[in-house]
Amino acid sequence: MRLRLASLCALAIVHGGAHADNVSVAVAANFTAPMQKIAAAFEADTGHKAELSFGATGKFYAQITHGAPFQVLLAADDTTPARLVSDGKAVASSRFTYAIGTLVLWSAQPGYVDAQGNVLKTGDFQHIAIANPKLAPYGLAATQVMDTLGVTARLQPRFVQGENIAQTFQFVSSGNAQLGFVALSQVMVDGQIEKGSAWQVPGHLHAPIRQDAVLLNPGKDSAAAAALLQYLRGDKARAVIKAYGYSF
Structure with a gap:
């Protein structure tokens, strides 16, 4: 073949x-x-x-x-x-x-997401967007990150779930969610984060x-x-x- x-x-x-x-x-x-x-x-x-x-x-x-x-x-x-x-x-x-792929925690608001992702523990946001972990591998990776950091139970009531990573990005870019886990490719152009603020999630926090x-x-x-x-x-x-x- x-x-x-x-x-x-x-x-x-x-x-x-x-x-x-x-x-x-x-x-x-x-x-x-x-x-x-x-x-x-x-x-x-x-x-x-x-x-x-x-x-x-x-x-x-x-x-x-x-x-x-x-x-x-x-x-x-x-x-x-x-x-x-x-x-x-x-x-x-x-x-x-x-x-x-690389997972990022991203907000359309400049300065909202810190470079270490501590906003997950300290932020008072109302909604956080993730892709459906049963359908979208980036959504599964997001749940693994939150489980590893021990914040899943606290954040779960704030989840806004997209069918795929594109819809998840739309939730965040439109402001319907203050932040969310998206693919780096969605916010990067020519090697630079195009707008907003982001934490590039370390690879050891989720499966490759x-x-x-x-x-x-x-x-x-x-x-x-x-x-x-x-x-x-x-x-x-x-x-x-x-x-x-x-x-x-």
Whole structure:
């Protein structure tokens, strides 16, 4: 299968736009901004068009297992792609970690969140936003952080829960929640926090957020799908990914 994927990639590169095709991609919500940039560059460089759908990884899993015709999944974790491989819904040899995510506690208000995250223990905020931990890996990581810090019981009555990390970010950016746990990629541009205030959560407070990509069964014979997975490993895509605060 690895040889087949390599052959498809080579075919896509050699023929370029002359044999351009579309690839349907399910993308974890935290990866929205970087993937939009990568997709534009991918189309310009290869002629293939990535048709992107953004949402919660857990919801994508349910859709894929019920027959949704996505060809590639860019998950917010490594367990969902592994489950899809185990379920016989994805190609085992195609799975790889395309990014390692960073969790931040963020407020749209400058100076509101301190650099050590002590606001979780001392703040008098009314609402704190988190993504649904059953659907969104960043939400699960947020609960692990609060459990580790021993603040879950005190803060739980103040939770505002988003279906995915994008909705969680909207709760905070709109002011409906004074602060919330979001992905660093949502608030970082060119290596800098764009606005507000944030605490970049130390990695030892939660399980690593390894984000894996995988080729789904409907994409097995797609040169565009194989080319996209190869493109994500390239220098151009990696520069974009790094600019949004991810590591590898």
